[in-house]
Amino acid sequence: MTIAGLDFGVIQRALPFLLEGLALSFFLTAVAMLGGIVLGLALAVVRLSGWKVAAILAAGYVNGFRAIPLVLVIFWFYFLVPLALGHSVGALQSVIIAFILFEAAYYSEIFRAGLKSIRPGQWQAAYASGLVYFQALRFVILPQALRNMMPLMITQAVVLFQDTSLVYVISLRDFMTSVSIVANRDNRQIETYLFAALVYFVVCAIGVASAKRLSAPGRAA
Amino acid sequence: MIKASTPAFRSPVEIVQITPAARAAATDSGHSNPMVAISGLYKSYGGFEVLKGCNLVVDRGEVVVICGPSGSGKSTLIKCMNGLQPFDRGSLAVDGVAVGDRVSDMTRLRARIGMVFQHFELYPHLTVLQNICLAQVHVLKRSKGDAQAKARALLARVGLPDKERAYPAQLSGGQQQRVAIARALAMDPVAMLFDEPTSALDPEMIGEVLAVMLELARDGMTMIVVTHEMGFARKAADRVVFMDRGAIVETAPTKQFFDAPRAERAQLFLSRILSH
Numbered sequence: 001m002t003i004a005g006l007d008f009g010v011i012q013r014a015l016p017f018l019l020e021g022l023a024l025s026f027f028l029t030a031v032a033m034l035g036g037i038v039l040g041l042a043l044a045v046v047r048l049s050g051w052k053v054a055a056i057l058a059a060g061y062v063n064g065f066r067a068i069p070l071v072l073v074i075f076w077f078y079f080l081v082p083l084a085l086g087h088s089v090g091a092l093q094s095v096i097i098a099f100i101l102f103e104a105a106y107y108s109e110i111f112r113a114g115l116k117s118i119r120p121g122q123w124q125a126a127y128a129s130g131l132v133y134f135q136a137l138r139f140v141i142l143p144q145a146l147r148n149m150m151p152l153m154i155t156q157a158v159v160l161f162q163d164t165s166l167v168y169v170i171s172l173r174d175f176m177t178s179v180s181i182v183a184n185r186d187n188r189q190i191e192t193y194l195f196a197a198l199v200y201f202v203v204c205a206i207g208v209a210s211a212k213r214l215s216a217p218g219r220a221a
Numbered sequence: 222m223i224k225a226s227t228p229a230f231r232s233p234v235e236i237v238q239i240t241p242a243a244r245a246a247a248t249d250s251g252h253s254n255p256m257v258a259i260s261g262l263y264k265s266y267g268g269f270e271v272l273k274g275c276n277l278v279v280d281r282g283e284v285v286v287i288c289g290p291s292g293s294g295k296s297t298l299i300k301c302m303n304g305l306q307p308f309d310r311g312s313l314a315v316d317g318v319a320v321g322d323r324v325s326d327m328t329r330l331r332a333r334i335g336m337v338f339q340h341f342e343l344y345p346h347l348t349v350l351q352n353i354c355l356a357q358v359h360v361l362k363r364s365k366g367d368a369q370a371k372a373r374a375l376l377a378r379v380g381l382p383d384k385e386r387a388y389p390a391q392l393s394g395g396q397q398q399r400v401a402i403a404r405a406l407a408m409d410p411v412a413m414l415f416d417e418p419t420s421a422l423d424p425e426m427i428g429e430v431l432a433v434m435l436e437l438a439r440d441g442m443t444m445i446v447v448t449h450e451m452g453f454a455r456k457a458a459d460r461v462v463f464m465d466r467g468a469i470v471e472t473a474p475t476k477q478f479f480d481a482p483r484a485e486r487a488q489l490f491l492s493r494i495l496s497h
Contacts, residue, residue: 124305125342129356129408130332139355143346 010188011195014178021178022199025164028099028174033157035100040107045137047108048115058108065105071166073098078170091170099160106156114149115141147214154211158204175199254317256281256412256443257302262311264297271297272308273467281411284444286454286475289464290490295447296339298464299414302445303327303334316411332360335405335413339420341397343389343404349376350385353404361408368407375403379433395426399433412443419450451494455479463487 002008011018046058065073077098082088118141126136165176173181176196183192257279264272271294279285287295300306301313304320304327313320318330343352353372357363363371376382379399389397398418405413415434419427431453438444438457448454454461454475461478463471463486471484482488 121338121340121342122344124300125336125338125344128303128305128331128334128336128338129404130328130360131356132328135359139359140344144344147346 006191006194007188008191008195010182010186010191014182014186014192017182018175018178018195021173021175024167024173025161025175028095028164028167029157029161031096032099032103032160035096036103036107036160037153039100039104040109041111043104043108044111044115047112062105062108065102066109070098070102070163071169073102074166074169077101091167091172095167095170095172099164103156103160107153110149110152110156111145113152114145117148118144150214151211154207154214158207161203161207162200254281255279256283256316257445258312258314259298259302260312262298262301262308262313264294264301264306264308271467272301274311275464275467275469277462277469277472279412279443279445281443282441283459284438284442284457285446285460285462286458287445287447287462287464288449288451288454288490289470292466293464294467295464296416299416299445299447302414303331303336305336328360332356332408333411335402335408335410337398337401337405337413337415337418339417341389341394341401341421343397343401345389347388348385349381349387349389349392349400352389352400353407356404357407371407372403375406376400378406379403380429393426394422395429398422398426398430402430402433402437406437410442412445413437415444415446415448417447417449419448449494451479451491463490465490 043058043062046054047062049055074095077094078091081094081097122140122144123136126140131139164174167174168177168180179192179196183189186192255278257277259275259277262272262275263270275294275298277285277298287299289295297306301308302315302320308321315330316333318325318327320327320330343349344355347355350369350372353375354365354368357368357371358365373382373385376385379402381396381399381403384392384396384400389400392400402413402418418434419430422430427450431450434444434446434453435457444457446453446458458475461471461473461475462469463473463478463482463484465486471478471482471487473482478487479491482491
């Protein structure tokens with residue numbers, strides 16, 4: 001498979017290797033999203049609650065994590081967690097923890113904006129009918145907030161997918177790292193990086209297109 | 222803005238007690254077992270006093286219209302009645318439960334008091350039927366089948382039997398408000414609170430909502446209605462309460478209120494809104 005002097009056969013030959021890396025990128029994205037959404041929702045609810053001390057702590061957490069780069073968080077957890085625990089943790093475990101804690105800060109902000117986008121009258125109507133706080137949140141507020149938040153959540157997931165390439169710093173082999181290895185090993189940088197760009201583009205384009213679809217007006221309320 | 226207008230979650234311990242002041246207010250005016258007993262109610266936002274010592278007793282089965290210029294505290298007063306607005310001082314008891322008291326179970330009280338809002342506040346992500354069933358299922362623990370049967374009966378009663386699958390956004394304002402009334406009635410309330418139920422409606426839709434409310438009044442429902450619809454007050458109200466600048470200026474039987482209002486401010490208000 002040679003086009004204009006470029007040999008794309010290199011990709012075909014390295015495909016199983018590249019797919020392994022891609023699988024790690026998807027896995028990390030999924031786990032970090034799931035964990036980040038659960039923890040982020042909890043943080044947002046605490047911040048919006050009337051419980052002052054907890055709200056301040058949650059705000060500190062969110063602002064703290066948003067003030068430092070992800071690559072630093074990954075380093076920290078890889079080198080500091082073993083120190084704290086007294087025994088080593090695997091690179092994958094440490095990176096999963098780092099990603100979840102980091103993403104939670106961002107998802108928390110998305111949730112906070114989403115929850116605040118629901119007008120107070122909806123809370124009042126829910127309370128007036130005898131629902132308690134968590135029932136009002138679950139049945140009335142969150143379903144509406146989630147719909148408003150969907151585009152931002154997907155955008156965040158796209159960014160997250162791209163950020164998984166940072167795990168190379170602790171020698172984990174995600175998609176981008178796999179591409180680099182193949183590129184240098186076979187000395188086929190142009191072909192492999194073109195392929196990498198294409199894969200990122202397709203994955204992210206699907207994400208952006210679905211975000212657009214979900215935020216399009218005229219969907220049944 | 223989750224907690225701003227929300228009293229802290231209270232433990233579901235039911236210790237029902239009428240405060241002495243509320244009981245005194247009730248007995249003073251010759252009511253033995255009132256639906257609502259308010260005495261010396263104060264509330265301020267920041268430095269601004271919204272309620273300045275309101276006293277009001279509403280009997281079971283009574284229809285009371287609260288009117289007055291905007292900013293007079295009508296909406297605040299009615300929202301205090303089911304604890305949606307906390308107050309600073311005074312006492313307020315509804316159906317024998319002291320509102321704002323730490324030991325009262327506000328959640329259970331709220332389930333027994335229907336509330337209709339100016340902006341309907343239907344849940345936009347749920348169908349009409351789901352709107353009416355939500356609290357029935359999760360608060361009253363009715364089965365889905367029972368809740369739906371109740372919802373369908375009430376939709377027929379408010380004249381919308383064919384709208385159960387519609388989403389709120391597909392309905393007119395008048396239709397939405399009638400669904401909101403059905404949603405409140407589905408909880409079998411002992412009293413209904415209406416906070417300017419027709420103020421957000423186009424003129425041609427006001428009639429259909431008032432018709433439902435009139436029917437409800439004729440059926441003997443205890444109703445407290447904040448409204449500017451003086452036609453409704455004349456037809457349905459037993460008494461009219463006139464508020465101005467956070468105080469209840471006049472409370473009078475409907476006929477007396479319209480024919481010979483005593484308070485000067487009530488006279489002025491009536492002459493202004495009835496002249497056009």
